[in-house]
Amino acid sequence: MATLSAFVAPFHESTATFKDDIFKGKVLFCTGGGSGICRGMTEAIMKHGAKATIVGRNLERLNKAAEELSASTGQKCLPAQADVRQPKTLQDAVQKTIEAFGRIDFVICGAAGNFLAPISGLSENAFRTVIEIDTLGTYNTLKATIPHVRKTKGAYIHISATLHYRGTPFQAHVSAAKAAVDALSTVIAVEEGPHGVRSNVLAPGAISGTEGMDRLSAKGPDAGNRDMLYPLGRPGIIGDVANAGVFLFSPAATYISGQVFAVDGAQEHLRSLVIPYPLSVLEPKKIQDMIKGKL
Ligand code: COA
Numbered sequence: 001m002a003t004l005s006a007f008v009a010p011f012h013e014s015t016a017t018f019k020d021d022i023f024k025g026k027v028l029f030c031t032g033g034g035s036g037i038c039r040g041m042t043e044a045i046m047k048h049g050a051k052a053t054i055v056g057r058n059l060e061r062l063n064k065a066a067e068e069l070s071a072s073t074g075q076k077c078l079p080a081q082a083d084v085r086q087p088k089t090l091q092d093a094v095q096k097t098i099e100a101f102g103r104i105d106f107v108i109c110g111a112a113g114n115f116l117a118p119i120s121g122l123s124e125n126a127f128r129t130v131i132e133i134d135t136l137g138t139y140n141t142l143k144a145t146i147p148h149v150r151k152t153k154g155a156y157i158h159i160s161a162t163l164h165y166r167g168t169p170f171q172a173h174v175s176a177a178k179a180a181v182d183a184l185s186t187v188i189a190v191e192e193g194p195h196g197v198r199s200n201v202l203a204p205g206a207i208s209g210t211e212g213m214d215r216l217s218a219k220g221p222d223a224g225n226r227d228m229l230y231p232l233g234r235p236g237i238i239g240d241v242a243n244a245g246v247f248l249f250s251p252a253a254t255y256i257s258g259q260v261f262a263v264d265g266a267q268e269h270l271r272s273l274v275i276p277y278p279l280s281v282l283e284p285k286k287i288q289d290m291i292k293g294k295l
Helices: 011-017 037-045 061-072 089-100 124-152 172-195 211-216 221-229 239-251 267-275 284-291
Strands: 027-031 053-054 077-081 106-109 155-159 198-204 262-263
Touching: 011 027, 011 239, 027 037, 027 089, 027 124, 037 106, 037 239, 053 061, 053 089, 053 106, 061 077, 061 211, 077 089, 089 124, 106 124, 124 155, 124 221, 155 172, 155 239, 172 211, 221 267, 239 262, 267 284
Parallel strands: 027 053, 027 106, 053 077, 106 155, 155 198, 198 262
Antiparallel strands: none
């Protein structure tokens, strides 16, 4: 089996597939752009000529990310503090973007919350929190940006997941939220298509080096054997998702809308074969121990 390091390469090496300036003059608005895959997508899109606004709750993290993104791409990056659950803060972020850059061409609805919890340990507030960040946050982002994206005949990428296509234990909240995100994207594709707007879903599998992977992967003595879970011999890297994002916004995808793109190296198709026992029958205490790596 090939080792993970044999596959890992900075994403910009593989995005050399695309011409440098395909996004020259374009503007990206990305929620959740301060870290993880959304930051990686933003960097890849900026490297191809776009300016960007990154939106998040933590201003310190956003400021640092915006500085680093500008330095690595040579493009302007605006940090805009907003909570996607608060429509007014998102509207302000959009306004700032229009004042700074004059337009919005591309939107990534990426802000998300996640943690592992069996439904028996999931309070109503915990369930609602994730629905509000992922689903309501996507709705709020759409409402704030659609008038501008119509003007540029732009495009949306909604960040979803693959875990709700089958039952995934400890993910009731996220599964419900992401199923709704998929549905929203499809409706936008159909409703906004006549205005020249495209909308697709990008559904990452396990992506190494992200907070999501860190939070969601059970840690334990068998952690080193996980490569067997990956048909391509490795988990995804941020560059894999970034490449897919560049493609979906690029002129090469002009006639692609209303689709779900899994970027998971076929993990989802293998998953049902390799989970050795029904995790959901474990005692909640055992589940928490497993999540913390004690089992
Ligand atoms: N298990 C069970 N419930 C949990 C939990 C866990 N691991 N983590 C949070 N909750 C519950 C809280 O107890 C609270 O419910 P309660 O009021 O009934 O006690 C509810 O969820 C809200 O939590 P709170 O921390 O107040 O909300 P928040 O808005 O500050 O943050 C998240 C919630 C989900 C956004 C937070 O966990 C987070 O910041 N995650 C990082 C983002 C992330 O996961 N990114 C990767 C996405 S793949």
